[in-house]
Amino acid sequence: MRHHKRQLARAKKGKKAVNALWICSHITAIYVSSIFILMGYRFSELSEMALNELGDFFAGAFGPPAFLWLVVGQVQQRRDIARNAEAYERSLEPSLLLDHSRTTQTETGPADFFIVSNHGAYCRKLTARVSGHSLSKYHSHLGPLPTGAELEFGVGQHLPTDGFYKVTFSYEKQNGTTNEWVFAFIRNTIKGQYYFIVTDDLSLISDEQFGDIHPED
Numbered sequence: 001m002r003h004h005k006r007q008l009a010r011a012k013k014g015k016k017a018v019n020a021l022w023i024c025s026h027i028t029a030i031y032v033s034s035i036f037i038l039m040g041y042r043f044s045e046l047s048e049m050a051l052n053e054l055g056d057f058f059a060g061a062f063g064p065p066a067f068l069w070l071v072v073g074q075v076q077q078r079r080d081i082a083r084n085a086e087a088y089e090r091s092l093e094p095s096l097l098l099d100h101s102r103t104t105q106t107e108t109g110p111a112d113f114f115i116v117s118n119h120g121a122y123c124r125k126l127t128a129r130v131s132g133h134s135l136s137k138y139h140s141h142l143g144p145l146p147t148g149a150e151l152e153f154g155v156g157q158h159l160p161t162d163g164f165y166k167v168t169f170s171y172e173k174q175n176g177t178t179n180e181w182v183f184a185f186i187r188n189t190i191k192g193q194y195y196f197i198v199t200d201d202l203s204l205i206s207d208e209q210f211g212d213i214h215p216e217d
Helices: 002-041 043-047 051-091
Strands: 096-106 109-118 123-132 135-145 150-154 163-172 178-190 193-199
Touching: 002 043, 002 051, 096 178, 096 193, 109 123, 109 135, 135 150
Parallel strands: none
Antiparallel strands: 096 109, 109 150, 123 135, 123 163, 163 178, 178 193
């Protein structure tokens, strides 16, 4: 879902750029056509002008569209640089997936475990924070996560109630910058069995639905 939203945002930017070029092309075509029509009406006067006067005329007549396309070229160049920088940043981003792994009986009771997998770029210093409802916020330092690898982690205790929980992954990219990837999961108990639904689209989930989430450190 998140990847789809990014694609839509990039498509909208590309559409705006195409619209701007279309408008400038039509303005230039109308302007140049008007100049040639005017030259046709005043051809006799133009034919009597000296070469230096003709040069001044053409420089003044075609200067505005030239300046317009100079500005358009500068704007397009800045957009290309921004797109290249954005593409480079995207190439450094991991693509994380979260799945519930198992519920295991431990000495202190049942504990829930999850698997995080990486289908994007290598990241390091991966940390998971789980919070929601009456669950004490749980930190787990997972370390590096190469491309195509996965790591299992537990929340240290059984989730106390059914409902919404939030998992926030913090990581460091290869260029040293940091970022976060946030998931939500829903736990339901049906006839003594635990069922989990995981999503990275939090737009439809309000903070109140996560219950008693402790503030971030």
